[in-house]
Amino acid sequence: MGRPSESDSGKTPYDFGGTWIPSPLEINRRAARKSRNRRNALIAISSSVVVIGGLILIAVTSPGWKSLSDTFFAWAYGVEVLPKIILGFGTNVALTLIASSCVATLGLSIALIRTSRSPALAPFRILATLYVDVFRGIPMLLVILLVGFGIPALRIQGLTNNVLILGTLAVVITYTAYVAEVIRSGILTIHPSQRAAARSLGLSHFQSLRYVVLPQAFRRVTPPLLNDLVALIKDTGLVSILGVTDAVRAAQIASSRSFNYTPYVMAAIVFLLVTIPLTRFTDRTLRRSIERQNATGVA
Amino acid sequence: MTQPVLEVKQLRKSYGSEVVLEDISFSVPVHTATVFIGSSGSGKSTLLRCINLLDQIDDGSIELDGEDITAVDADVDKVRRKLGIVFQSFNLFPHMKVIDNITLAPMKVQGISKEVARESAYKLLDRFGLHDKAEDYPDRLSGGQQQRVAIIRSIAVAPRLLLLDEITSALDPVLVNEVLSTVRDLKIEGMTMVLATHEMGFAKQVADEVCFLHHGKILEWGTPEQILESPKQPETKEFLQRVHEAGRL
Numbered sequence: 040m041g042r043p044s045e046s047d048s049g050k051t052p053y054d055f056g057g058t059w060i061p062s063p064l065e066i067n068r069r070a071a072r073k074s075r076n077r078r079n080a081l082i083a084i085s086s087s088v089v090v091i092g093g094l095i096l097i098a099v100t101s102p103g104w105k106s107l108s109d110t111f112f113a114w115a116y117g118v119e120v121l122p123k124i125i126l127g128f129g130t131n132v133a134l135t136l137i138a139s140s141c142v143a144t145l146g147l148s149i150a151l152i153r154t155s156r157s158p159a160l161a162p163f164r165i166l167a168t169l170y171v172d173v174f175r176g177i178p179m180l181l182v183i184l185l186v187g188f189g190i191p192a193l194r195i196q197g198l199t200n201n202v203l204i205l206g207t208l209a210v211v212i213t214y215t216a217y218v219a220e221v222i223r224s225g226i227l228t229i230h231p232s233q234r235a236a237a238r239s240l241g242l243s244h245f246q247s248l249r250y251v252v253l254p255q256a257f258r259r260v261t262p263p264l265l266n267d268l269v270a271l272i273k274d275t276g277l278v279s280i281l282g283v284t285d286a287v288r289a290a291q292i293a294s295s296r297s298f299n300y301t302p303y304v305m306a307a308i309v310f311l312l313v314t315i316p317l318t319r320f321t322d323r324t325l326r327r328s329i330e331r332q333n334a335t336g337v338a
Numbered sequence: 339m340t341q342p343v344l345e346v347k348q349l350r351k352s353y354g355s356e357v358v359l360e361d362i363s364f365s366v367p368v369h370t371a372t373v374f375i376g377s378s379g380s381g382k383s384t385l386l387r388c389i390n391l392l393d394q395i396d397d398g399s400i401e402l403d404g405e406d407i408t409a410v411d412a413d414v415d416k417v418r419r420k421l422g423i424v425f426q427s428f429n430l431f432p433h434m435k436v437i438d439n440i441t442l443a444p445m446k447v448q449g450i451s452k453e454v455a456r457e458s459a460y461k462l463l464d465r466f467g468l469h470d471k472a473e474d475y476p477d478r479l480s481g482g483q484q485q486r487v488a489i490i491r492s493i494a495v496a497p498r499l500l501l502l503d504e505i506t507s508a509l510d511p512v513l514v515n516e517v518l519s520t521v522r523d524l525k526i527e528g529m530t531m532v533l534a535t536h537e538m539g540f541a542k543q544v545a546d547e548v549c550f551l552h553h554g555k556i557l558e559w560g561t562p563e564q565i566l567e568s569p570k571q572p573e574t575k576e577f578l579q580r581v582h583e584a585g586r587l
């Protein structure tokens with residue numbers, strides 16, 4: 040079987056892997072769709088240029104622009120302090136990595152305790168609920184202050200006074216409460232019939248959880264967990280209040296020395312370089328997980 | 339007389355003040371199929387759930403191979419290992435491929451090696467014409483194919499007794515047949531079964547005994563011919579009449 044259009048016109052406009060050639064009706068429809076898409080793209084581009092360009096123009100021509108840009112956008116000075124800020128940001132990254140692995144483990148444990156029904160775990164269930172309620176309801180800054188200044192004030196031998204460790208501890212305490220709730224809600228959205236099916240196959244309670252419930256729950260909560268990760272990265276900046284030399288603190292030191300706020304802007308840019316890609320990634324994961332859930336509408 | 343696989347004695351089950359099952363007694367000899375018929379809400383699903391220990395009974399007893407599985411110290415996991423159940427709504431695990439759905443219990447519950455489990459799973463898939471679906475996820479399968487996978491999954495652990503709860507009621511008429519022929523094959527191979535169904539034609543083909551359940555009681559029982567062709571109780575007659583009008587006989 041040959042394709043007539045191949046030998047006739049040299050190149051087929053559409054390759055469908057068969058001998059089917061779209062009818063004139065379909066070809067017209069495609070052409071119309073294409074021209075409409077082109078028109079929409081043109082409108083989107085021109086309206087963006089007008090709006091964004093206009094806003095920039097207003098800012099730059101305003102009377103205060105000169106002093107504003109000197110105070111916040113002194114690029115030469117910014118580049119000068121950048122190495123210190125990046126060095127400080129290393130602390131934020133390390134803190135994020137350590138805290139997030141602790142949070143993942145503890146959050147999962149608390150979620151499992153709260154969703155368990157075993158009578159032996161009853162006291163732990165109550166404690167876990169209390170813990171989650173309390174630490175989701177306190178501003179994290181307060182937790183950092185309480186842990187960071189409160190624990191050293193106890194003067195207990197053997198307890199650390201290291202602000203980095205105490206800061207990390209405070210972050211872990213707060214985020215574990217958030218993450219435990221996210222995971223718990225994921226577990227609760229898995230229909231009981233899935234567990235019943237697993238149990239009726241002879242899988243134990245733990246095996247049903249491990250092989251059937253949790254894998255499905257994790258897929259559902261991946262997007263909100265990634266959101267929490269982005270928030271965690273930002274919030275590590277709060278431990279600077281304890282004197283930890285992170286990116287925020289490094290910027291603060293540089294800024295107070297020169298009475299110029301460009302270091303803060305530089306620190307913000309450094310954070311954005313990490314958080315924006317992660318946010319985009321989260322968005323894509325979310326879209327994909329919605330598509331997948333729509334595909335599995337039945338059963 | 340040899341011991342029956344399943345023996346239910348004076349079972350009673352209620353939800354709150356609503357008595358769903360009352361004075362249910364029957365036994366299922368090895369290699370036979372007992373079919374429960376009855377209108378919606380008569381308690382068929384509840385009965386199967388009780389046998390599988392997914393629900394707790396209020397009174398009476400259930401014996402599996404002579405062992406009281408409703409005893410307080412009965413090992414629930416061990417009992418379930420001897421029972422297979424297939425639900426109306428398939429309940430396949432959506433995050434696992436067909437082959438993994440089938441091999442999960444043999445591997446994790448029976449401790450069979452992955453290779454051996456996969457090999458026997460493929461054999462089963464082959465036999466029921468689903469070989470090329472092994473590496474697909476359940477949502478890529480038709481309803482009839484999903485239900486057949488669910489059946490294969492429950493027989494992969496070689497259960498002593500298979501419980502089938504209206505396994506075709508979520509399917510189109512065309513898909514019903516492929517699922518029913520799968521069950522017929524199992525019957526021929528000697529699987530002992532308890533079924534709940536609305537398909538009277540099918541009941542006639544596979545059943546050794548038919549029980550008519552009405553408001554939670556077994557009102558009439560006997561061979562398929564006795565119950566489906568010359569019922570004695572007026573309620574059974576009326577039920578069959580309604581089924582007949584719905585065109586399912």
Ligand SMILES: Nc1ncnc2c1ncn2[C@@H]1O[C@H](COP(=O)(O)OP(=O)(O)OP(=O)(O)O)[C@@H](O)[C@H]1O
Nearest residue numbers: 353358376377378379380381382383384385504534
């Ligand atoms: N978990 C429950 N809590 C309270 N009542 C229930 C519960 N499950 C079932 N019932 C009641 O028990 C009765 C029997 O239900 P069951 O599902 O066993 O009927 P069925 O014969 O399987 O019906 P169908 O043919 O529609 O599947 C119904 O009246 C139902 O409302």
Ligand SMILES: [Mg+2]
Nearest residue numbers: 382383384504
């Ligand atoms: Mg039912």
